[in-house]
Amino acid sequence: MKTHLALLRGINVSGHNMMKMDALKKALENIGFKNVRTYIQTGNVFVDTEEENAASVGFQIKQEIFKTFGHEVPVIVLKKEDLEACFTNNLFLKSEGCDTKKLYVAFISKELASTAINDLKMSQVKPDDAQIDSNRIFIKYAVGAGKTKFDQKYIEKKLSVTATIRNWNTITKLLEMYAE
Incomplete structure (x- = not known):
């Protein structure tokens, strides 16, 4: 199984x-x-x-x-490896004073090229920030998810993909549940 x-x-x-x-x-x-x-x-x-x-x-x-x-x-x-990659590949986690309450992950329906960050036109959503990692986009919101236009609909429109976003607490819990 x-x-x-x-x-x-x-x-x-x-x-x-x-x-x-x-x-x-x-x-x-x-x-x-x-x-x-x-x-x-x-x-x-x-x-x-x-x-x-x-x-x-x-x-x-x-x-x-x-x-x-x-x-x-x-x-x-x-897969479990997709969640584990959220912890190993997320550069925002490695920054000093990282506030995990502002970290989210957008899971994407297909693998993205690293150049897809250009298609996101991040200057339009500053001061929010993002990092592309395969079929994930690591997001660091400046204020919070409720006060940004850098949401799932924005990502889907700019990249022509299906996306769903989870906050860091959910990512952590889902990885724990894989072990249960």
């Missing part, structure tokens, strides 16, 4: 795409996923399956959400 982490974008936010995690868990178990567990209400779902291919797992989850709840929800599936 392989454990996959599915990040669902845009559920239970501002009254949109509402679904209870217990109902989601049951729906995913009904299509054969094992050991389904969730973390908070915003769509972090671990599943165990014989399926190795992350894209296939994401497609199955996306289909079942649409069938059961009627929501078209983007799904990005990660």
Whole structure:
């Protein structure tokens, strides 16, 4: 069995795409996923399956959400190594006096070239800062996530990708849950 982490974008936010995690868990178990567990209400779902291919797992989850709840929800599936890379490759963590409350990670639907940072036009969102690392964008907000235009929609528009963002506390907890 392989454990996959599915990040669902845009559920239970501002009254949109509402679904209870217990109902989601049951729906995913009904299509054969094992050991389904969730973390908070915003769509972090671990599943165990014989399926190795992350894209296939994401497609199955996306289909079942649409069938059961009627929501078209983007799904990005990660491996444990993707979360571990958040700790080893994030240069913002290495800076003196790093405030992890202002650190976020945007998980992207495809691998990005390091030159994609130019496409983000960071001068338009200063003083926020970002670093691209494969299929992740490490973000350091100057004030906070609620007061920036450098959000998931901005990233998706500039890079023509699907993205979902998690705060540093969530990243930390999800990595801990992989070990459980």
